[in-house]
Amino acid sequence: MPALVHTVVPLLAAYLLGSLSGSLLLGRLRGIDVRRHGSGNAGGTNALRVLGWRYALGVVAIDIGKGALAAWLGLRLLPDPAWAWLAAALAVVGHVWPVWHGFRGGKGAATVVGGLLVLWPTAVAALLVVWLAVLVSSGYVGLATVSAALALPLLAWGLAAPPPALAYAGFVALFVAWTHRANLRRLHAGSEPRFERVWLLRRGRGRAP
Incomplete structure (x- = not known):
């Protein structure tokens, strides 16, 4: 007991x-x-x-x-x-x-x-890179978050992480994708709002040469 x-x-x-x-x-x-x-x-x-x-x-x-x-x-x-x-x-x-x-x-x-x-503090830096890259290129916070979560098991597998870390990474990927399912449905429907202030690549395309 x-x-x-x-x-x-x-x-x-x-x-x-x-x-x-x-x-x-x-x-x-x-x-x-x-x-x-x-x-x-x-x-x-x-x-x-x-x-x-x-x-x-x-x-x-x-x-x-x-x-x-x-x-x-x-x-x-x-x-x-x-x-x-x-x-x-x-x-x-x-x-x-x-x-x-x-x-x-x-x-x-x-x-x-x-x-x-x-x-696993070193994983945070890698996920932050993925999150920022997707965020500034798309303007979608939800998509950036799901992309970072899905990258975690790939990182764990690539670095031969121990089984508890692999299990946690798999849990995170599936769970975060599930909690963001409404965002993903709106993305598919074209109705997901963008975070305009961080959609930097669009700003770059809109500048005069």
Whole structure:
């Protein structure tokens, strides 16, 4: 029983940490539930649209921080350090289905980054390159996020990452693609809004020679 407790409690704590939504907690200070505005998503991108970049930075800091904390606690409290990858995954699940906020949360990308910063920090730099490349070339935040998530298992496979990292990478790719399914449907239909301010390649094509 003690061994079971030492496993279950940190994993439950990881999920509960993930359930602390940055956009909803900070939104309460402004008397706003961001799920009722913009895209209806409780994440950093919608926070930026609804309340501006300062608010969005706070949201992203909280959402990354809770993923990092869940992974850190997993490394130190779980009987096997490999279980820290599961703790990181449960923090992502908590972000998407937060028990504190009626199981209506965000899409999980920032919390994924937080876990990786602790468990596999070098991967974050590679994913950031993919994310930025897709973002500035297309202007689609959702497409950039899904592309970065899909790149993670390819990176893990190419670097012969250990099985827990491979499993986490596969989970991230599938889960992030699923949480962004509405974005992908809108892309297919041609109705996905672009983030015009970061669509840099279009600006380059529009300049006079």
